Every structure is written in C-alpha cells, then in structure tokens.
Amino acid sequence: MKMLARTMQSWLRSGAPSTFARLFRLLYGASNVRIGSNFRCDSLPRCLIDPGAQLDIGDNVEFRSGVELRVHGKARLVIEDDVRIDRGVRILAANESVVRIGAGARIGLYSVLNGGDCIDVGEKSLISGFVYLQSSMHRFANSGAAIKDQGYDHGPVSLGQGAWLAAHVVIMPGRNVGANAIVGSNAVVTEDVEPGMIVAGVPAKPISSSRV
Template sequence: MDEFEKMQAGEWYCCLDPALDTRRLRVFDAVHAHNATRPSARGNIAPELRAVLGTAPDTARIEGQFRCVYGVNIHLGDAAFLNVGCVILDSGRVEIGARSMLGPHVQIYCADHHRDPKLRSELIERALPVRIGQDVWIGGGAIILPGVTIGDGAIVGAGSVVTKDVAPGVTVVGNPARVVTPSRES
C-alpha cells in the first residue's frame, strides 16, 4: 500500500510523502480559492472547494478563512454550518451531521502521532476518524481530538477540548471537556 492508502485504512503511515504533498497542494489551492472569493460570489461553498470535499450538499455552508488538508475525508450533512476560521486536519474521515453548527475557529484533528519518539521523529502517524452527529452545537474555539464521536443533539462549550466521546444530548465544557447538567431553558 502507498502512504495515502495506509492513511485511509487507519494504519501507521509517513505524513511527509511526495504523493501526499501533491494531494495537499491541490486542496490548499481549492481552499485558497474559497477563502479569496468574495462572499457574495462564493455562495455556501466555492466550487473549487466543493470539488475536493467528500460530501458537501448544496445546503451546507463553510465560511471564509477555512482550512483543511485532504478534503476528500470531509463529509457534511444537510445544512451543516462551519463558521469563520474552522480548521479540519482531515487525514481521517470527518463526518459532520445535518444541521450541526461549528462556531468560529473550531478545530478538528484526526492525526494521532506515534508514541515512540523515534517513530514520531520519522513523522509516523495514523488517522483516526471524528464523527459529529446531527443537530450538534460546537462553541467557538473548541478543539476535537482524533477518534472522538459526538452524539446527536450534544453541545460542546466554547473553548472546550474534547478528548473522549460525547453522548447524545449532553453538554460538555472545559479542558478536558466534562459533562455538565444541561439547562432547561424555555
């Protein structure tokens, strides 16, 4: 298997590989086109960016100053919304469910670097998926770590660092994120 195939399979791979560099450069150009296009002309997602994403329905929206690495691993549900400055390091599959909202500068990381310092110095990593259910709200500046699943209807407080799975319908806050009793506002 080549390094991209290893990455897609969730196996250990070397992240600095000429073929991966070529893939990333194509995506970086598409991201640049999206971010450089006037919002009135861009629509929900610029065509260049939409072309490199795995799944991006017409109703999904990505605001400017967005960043991603491979694009193909990003799968957006209907009416998913990514606010300004979101970063998705999508070496692994990233699913963002229908009607989920990510606040400004939310960061999603899939790369899990090797624990062995020698292998880490050789840039060996693996890609773990991140799954965000439907109707999730992730507050600005939150960080979602590799391998995390966030259940339907959950809320992640602004600035939280999510290191473990979040059950459906709960609210988590803090670093590391922990469950808090959700308020029942009417």
C-alpha cells in the first residue's frame, strides 16, 4: 500500500501534468489556439474559446488545478513564456480586448482577471492570491433601473514589469500600476500608482515614494 501511495504521488508530481497537457492539446487544438512547448497542467483547464477569438500560450507555461480561461468575441488572450498560474485562477477576455500575461509573471490562487477591456500584466510581475483585476464595471446612472440592465463601462488595466500585488488587492477599471510598484494586502486601487511606489489602504494611498 505504501508503495502504491508513493507511485501515485510520483505520478501526480511528474506524470499528471504532462498527461493533462496532452489532453488539453487534443481537446482545444484549433487554428485559433496555439500552445507552446513544455506546457504543463495539474488538471484539465476549463476553456471556452469563441471561433473569432484567439488563445496563445507560450513555452514553459504551468497551470495548477482548476484554471478557467474564457475568450469571447474577437478578444485575444496571450500567456507568454515561463508564466505560472496557480489553482482556481479565472481569466476572461471579451469583446475586442487583449489580455496579456507577460513572460515570467506569477498569478496566485483564485485570482480573477476580468478583461471586458484590455489587461496587460508586465513581465516578472507578481499577483498574489485572491486578487481582482477589473477592467469593466456595471453602470449605475439610472437609479430607477436594475443595475444589471444598465450595461457596462470599460477601462484598460495595466500592471508594470516587476510589480507586486499582495493578497486580496482590487484594481479598478482604467487604473495603471507602474513598474516595480507594490500594492499592499486588501488595498483597492482607484488611482494610478507611479513606478516604484508602495501603496496601501482603501482607497490605496502612497506610504513610500521609493523601494527600500
């Protein structure tokens, strides 16, 4: 029994990611889907890709279990080389948006990238767990109508190279976080964050003007 358990653990560590990656290629291989070399995944990702949309996964990309990718309309989702996406992450690209995850970036567990408009995640940036990047928001101009019937406003979101979003951060539509900036846990970013700035709070405010 111990030998069987060790064999199963070994397969889960090394065999399962390559097996699920082969299944993923078989199920989602199409002219609008490109999957680079050495792709690995702990379980079969859930993908919804419209015929007019594009999914581009680079080399040496790793998904943990429960990742969901949705690419709708004429949108494009680009996951560059050496990206690691943790358990339960959901990435949506819709309308005509481009959602790009830059090379070497890391996305923590159960984070959501909601790309009704463009989202750009810079190279080697860090997104911790339970982070929300929101590029669209329900309108609420007419107080006499249900919120769900009022449509959406959109604004692109960007995260600069080498930046770090700590756990439970929310980035609101139209906001930019500069290169090497840090956003503290539970912060809500309602204004642009300058490169190298450290911010925290609700709404997020600067607590340091330079990295230390």
